[in-house]
Amino acid sequence: xxxxxxxIDQNKDRFLExxxxxxxxxxxxxxxxxxxDMIAAAEWLKKNLTIAGVDKVEIHQTPGHPIVYAEKMIDxxxxxxxxxxxxxxxxxxxxELWESPPFEPxxxxxxxxxxxxxxxxGSCDDKGQVFMHLKAFEAMNLNDxxxxxxxxMIEGEEEVGSDHLGTFCxxxxxxxxxxxxxxxxxxxxxxxxxxxTTGLRGLSYVEVEVTGPNKDLHxxxxxxxxxxxxxxxxxxxxxxxxxxxxxxxEGFYDNVIDLSEAERKAVxxxxxxxxxxxxxxxxxxxxxxxxxxTIERTSTRPTLDVNGIWGGxxxxxxxxxxxxxxxxxxxxxxxxxxxxxxxxxxxxxxxxKIAPAGVTVKVEPHHGGFPVVTPxxxxxxxxxxxxxxxxxxxxxxxxxxxxxxPIVALFEKxxxxxxxxxGFGLDSDDIHSPNEHYGLxxxxxxxxxxxxxxxxxxxxxxx
Amino acid sequence: xxxxxxxIDQNKDRFLExxxxxxxxxxxxxxxxxxxDMIAAAEWLKKNLTIAGVDKVEIHQTPGHPIVYAEKMIDxxxxxxxxxxxxxxxxxxxxELWESPPFEPxxxxxxxxxxxxxxxxGSCDDKGQVFMHLKAFEAMNLNDxxxxxxxxMIEGEEEVGSDHLGTFCxxxxxxxxxxxxxxxxxxxxxxxxxxxTTGLRGLSYVEVEVTGPNKDLHxxxxxxxxxxxxxxxxxxxxxxxxxxxxxxxEGFYDNVIDLSEAERKAVxxxxxxxxxxxxxxxxxxxxxxxxxxTIERTSTRPTLDVNGIWGGxxxxxxxxxxxxxxxxxxxxxxxxxxxxxxxxxxxxxxxxKIAPAGVTVKVEPHHGGFPVVTPxxxxxxxxxxxxxxxxxxxxxxxxxxxxxxPIVALFEKxxxxxxxxxGFGLDSDDIHSPNEHYGLxxxxxxxxxxxxxxxxxxxxxxx
Numbered sequence: 001x002x003x004x005x006x007x008i009d010q011n012k013d014r015f016l017e018x019x020x021x022x023x024x025x026x027x028x029x030x031x032x033x034x035x036x037d038m039i040a041a042a043e044w045l046k047k048n049l050t051i052a053g054v055d056k057v058e059i060h061q062t063p064g065h066p067i068v069y070a071e072k073m074i075d076x077x078x079x080x081x082x083x084x085x086x087x088x089x090x091x092x093x094x095x096e097l098w099e100s101p102p103f104e105p106x107x108x109x110x111x112x113x114x115x116x117x118x119x120x121x122g123s124c125d126d127k128g129q130v131f132m133h134l135k136a137f138e139a140m141n142l143n144d145x146x147x148x149x150x151x152x153m154i155e156g157e158e159e160v161g162s163d164h165l166g167t168f169c170x171x172x173x174x175x176x177x178x179x180x181x182x183x184x185x186x187x188x189x190x191x192x193x194x195x196x197t198t199g200l201r202g203l204s205y206v207e208v209e210v211t212g213p214n215k216d217l218h219x220x221x222x223x224x225x226x227x228x229x230x231x232x233x234x235x236x237x238x239x240x241x242x243x244x245x246x247x248x249x250e251g252f253y254d255n256v257i258d259l260s261e262a263e264r265k266a267v268x269x270x271x272x273x274x275x276x277x278x279x280x281x282x283x284x285x286x287x288x289x290x291x292x293x294t295i296e297r298t299s300t301r302p303t304l305d306v307n308g309i310w311g312g313x314x315x316x317x318x319x320x321x322x323x324x325x326x327x328x329x330x331x332x333x334x335x336x337x338x339x340x341x342x343x344x345x346x347x348x349x350x351x352x353k354i355a356p357a358g359v360t361v362k363v364e365p366h367h368g369g370f371p372v373v374t375p376x377x378x379x380x381x382x383x384x385x386x387x388x389x390x391x392x393x394x395x396x397x398x399x400x401x402x403x404x405x406p407i408v409a410l411f412e413k414x415x416x417x418x419x420x421x422x423g424f425g426l427d428s429d430d431i432h433s434p435n436e437h438y439g440l441x442x443x444x445x446x447x448x449x450x451x452x453x454x455x456x457x458x459x460x461x462x463x
Numbered sequence: 464x465x466x467x468x469x470x471i472d473q474n475k476d477r478f479l480e481x482x483x484x485x486x487x488x489x490x491x492x493x494x495x496x497x498x499x500d501m502i503a504a505a506e507w508l509k510k511n512l513t514i515a516g517v518d519k520v521e522i523h524q525t526p527g528h529p530i531v532y533a534e535k536m537i538d539x540x541x542x543x544x545x546x547x548x549x550x551x552x553x554x555x556x557x558x559e560l561w562e563s564p565p566f567e568p569x570x571x572x573x574x575x576x577x578x579x580x581x582x583x584x585g586s587c588d589d590k591g592q593v594f595m596h597l598k599a600f601e602a603m604n605l606n607d608x609x610x611x612x613x614x615x616m617i618e619g620e621e622e623v624g625s626d627h628l629g630t631f632c633x634x635x636x637x638x639x640x641x642x643x644x645x646x647x648x649x650x651x652x653x654x655x656x657x658x659x660t661t662g663l664r665g666l667s668y669v670e671v672e673v674t675g676p677n678k679d680l681h682x683x684x685x686x687x688x689x690x691x692x693x694x695x696x697x698x699x700x701x702x703x704x705x706x707x708x709x710x711x712x713e714g715f716y717d718n719v720i721d722l723s724e725a726e727r728k729a730v731x732x733x734x735x736x737x738x739x740x741x742x743x744x745x746x747x748x749x750x751x752x753x754x755x756x757t758i759e760r761t762s763t764r765p766t767l768d769v770n771g772i773w774g775g776x777x778x779x780x781x782x783x784x785x786x787x788x789x790x791x792x793x794x795x796x797x798x799x800x801x802x803x804x805x806x807x808x809x810x811x812x813x814x815x816k817i818a819p820a821g822v823t824v825k826v827e828p829h830h831g832g833f834p835v836v837t838p839x840x841x842x843x844x845x846x847x848x849x850x851x852x853x854x855x856x857x858x859x860x861x862x863x864x865x866x867x868x869p870i871v872a873l874f875e876k877x878x879x880x881x882x883x884x885x886g887f888g889l890d891s892d893d894i895h896s897p898n899e900h901y902g903l904x905x906x907x908x909x910x911x912x913x914x915x916x917x918x919x920x921x922x923x924x925x926x
Binding site: 029030031032090091093094097160161187201203205207212213214215216217218219220221222223224225226227228230231233234235237238239241281282283284285286287288289294297298301302303304305306307308309310311312313314315316317318319320321322323326327328329331333356357358359360366367401402403404427430431432433434435 | 492493494495553554556557560623624650664666668670675676677678679680681682683684685686687688689690691693694696697698700701702704744745746747748749750751752757760761764765766767768769770771772773774775776777778779780781782783784785786789790791792794796819820821822823829830864865866867890893894895896897898
């Protein structure tokens with residue numbers, strides 16, 4: 001173990017330099033203009049994995065963005081850990097809100113990150129976190145201390161629904177065979193409060209289009225006489241939640257499993273300061289489903305959020321137009337046991353039903369994902385608990401995460417393997433927002449913790 | 464009169480060529496990028512008015528866009544007609560919906576315009592219509608048949624609220640002294656059903672901004688826990704109208720004068736085919752305030768329409784963001800005796816009041832205008848009735864218009880003069896929409912009718 005730690009200490013600066021290289025590649029999976037950058041990022045990972053000493057590394061083409069697969073098989077009799085991560089990032093827009101260009105990483109100190117943080121799109125989600133695994137592997141491998149077999153599966157479509165990873169898994173079951181899937185794409189409560197994510201919400205994402213008259217009209221000549229699609233869209237969206245902020249889509253809660261009192265207690269036991277929370281977001285008050293705490297609302301309850309809306313004249317000045325169309329992107333976070341396809345179906349049915357006669361409605365499903373909950377009494381989880389306790393000097397707290405990694409449920413279904421979500425980011429790292437950043441403390445802490453996981457897991461499995 | 468008609472017939476083609484020249488100048492008053500074009504359009508009018516034979520023509524600078532003033536005073540003892548119009552146009556966006564470029568006029572035949580129509584932004588609203596007056600004046604003047612004095616006041620800010628015309632009128636009362644103001648910026652019911660506009664709706668236009676968290680957030684990590692400004696904006700907009708499509712802004716209807724049964728009868732007497740109306744707009748049904756006909760809803764009742772809305776991620780693909788801000792442009796059409804400033808005040812008060820604790824709200828007033836109703840028993844109106852009856856061979860129908868020409872009320876207040884709204888467009892001419900057009904029939908019919916108005920008016924006044 002010392003050899004590994006020494007190696008990490010001696011190569012700290014190089015590790016960081018390498019990550020900054022990767023962050024400079026604008027691999028935005030949602031925007032076709034960046035398709036070339038996606039390939040560049042995959043090639044970069046292939047090169048870096050080779051240096052780290054894998055036996056085999058391949059770039060697998062898909063109808064979408066490529067998947068990077070690599071492995072180091074040292075002994076069939078030893079357990080195999082499959083590391084999953086993604087090299088694609090969220091769009092950086094709105095660009096004007098970035099203090100430094102999203103793909104020109106800079107290191108800056110912040111209140112929460114006194115040692116400095118890397119500001120760049122993807123620094124935390126997920127390039128910075130998946131890259132920790134490459135360096136942890138390198139440290140173990142080049143010091144001949146790799147305790148088990150390793151496989152890497154790094155995709156380029158996580159931010160757009162992992163559309164092709166499912167097929168890839170189905171078609172490569174043998175190649176991907178493993179005992180556990182290790183993922184670092186989540187966060188800890190705080191740098192002095194380690195935690196492990198034991199649940200994730202699912203996702204249903206749709207885009208809606210409301211059409212009124214067949215063309216933009218003069219709001220004076222026609223105003224008051226025909227349905228205005230923007231007004232109508234607003235009414236329809238408003239009607240999707242009641243005054244208790246419960247979602248009104250018919251049958252939406254049918255399969256939601258309510259937490260037991262004990263589970264609710266555990267969830268609310270996690271340290272949380274509502275005043276700090278409000279201060280951090282500069283809001284006068286929180287808002288959410290009646291009868292639940294903020295932690296519950298953001299991790300154990302389903303939601304409906306408009307992620308984007310547009311219609312009519314949005315340029316400078318005033319235009320008195322009655323628009324022909326209005327659009328919105330709407331996503332719903334799901335909890336066990338809601339099924340994304342079923343929820344999308346129900347949404348489409350409901351949304352079409354509530355449309356008034358004066359408009360027509362189109363709903364296009366984008367992507368979805370299943371919610372997951374992971375057990376905490378397995379060697380897979382206990383290895384993470386032990387590793388974090390060792391690295392942080394404290395017992396990590398099991399917490400439910402509010403985000404979605406749709407692929408986790410799929411791994412369980414297709415590969416029959418549980419995932420462990422050992423992430424090192426902070427909720428305040430602004431992933432998906434302008435000025436995304438990742439603490440240097442978190443980056444190096446992750447690289448130190450991962451080998452401990454490998455060693456613990458090999459031990460626990462050998463028992 | 465024959466000499467005038469002959470002159471018009473002989474110069475038809477040149478008149479059209481000149482109008483096309485004017486339409487090629489993209490004088491969009493709302494967009495600062497076109498400030499140079501605004502000046503070019505004013506200069507072009509000055510040149511053309513000079514050719515038509517005015518004694519005096521000046522371009523008056525304002526803090527906004529310039530006002531073109533011209534006059535031909537032939538005899539102090541004769542009545543004076545002031546022609547008002549505007550050379551500015553609405554923004555052309557959305558450009559992708561234009562079949563030909565908005566500022567490259569083309570002539571095309573349509574079902575309603577078998578003789579052809581001029582397709583270009585401003586062809587009908589208002590360059591095409593104000594230009595008819597220049598040519599009608601030229602025809603009378605160069606044939607020494609001008610029956611009274613003429614003044615022209617052509618502004619460049621009608622589409623953005625005529626912010627500086629009020630001051631201009633106050634400061635130039637003497638120069639603008641006249642007996643009637645003649646305006647062609649409205650429409651007839653159909654080319655075989657002449658009509659004269661006897662009322663206009665007023666306008667209150669505001670832009671709203673709703674702010675939730677201080678930055679865009681990950682909708683998974685925060686979704687369900689904080690107010691989403693887009694969802695909130697939708698709820699707030701939806702709450703501005705009740706199920707009867709009545710506006711809920713406190714005190715909104717306080718000063719609305721309800722029409723008498725007789726007036727309602729007259730309004731509804733105008734020829735109107737609801738099926739044709741729906742077919743023309745490709746909508747399955749109309750929608751509006753309970754208890755009123757479509758004609759009433761679009762001309763005699765106040766409205767609230769969202770003219771534009773935007774917020775969050777509106778790019779390609781899916782982004783799971785919980786936006787920091789959402790925006791909307793909202794306009795209200797007003798009827799006698801609603802006062803724009805008072806309504807704007809009430810809106811700001813109401814909109815701020817209904818904002819939930821989780822967001823902050825900003826409302827910025829854009830511009831407003833008073834509603835007007837003109838009497839139909841005055842020589843000013845009767846001259847128009849006679850002119851149209853003569854030109855169309857039918858009695859024109861007095862109708863209330865749904866649009867707003869805010870300045871009409873101001874003329875009455877400041878100059879103490881009534882306006883006559885003798886317009887020649889059609890509601891189907893797509894003003895403010897892509898593919899705005901103006902019929903050649905309407906253009907020439909206007910040039911023929913205007914001299915008749917001058918002659919009738921001079922006669923009626925001399926009695």
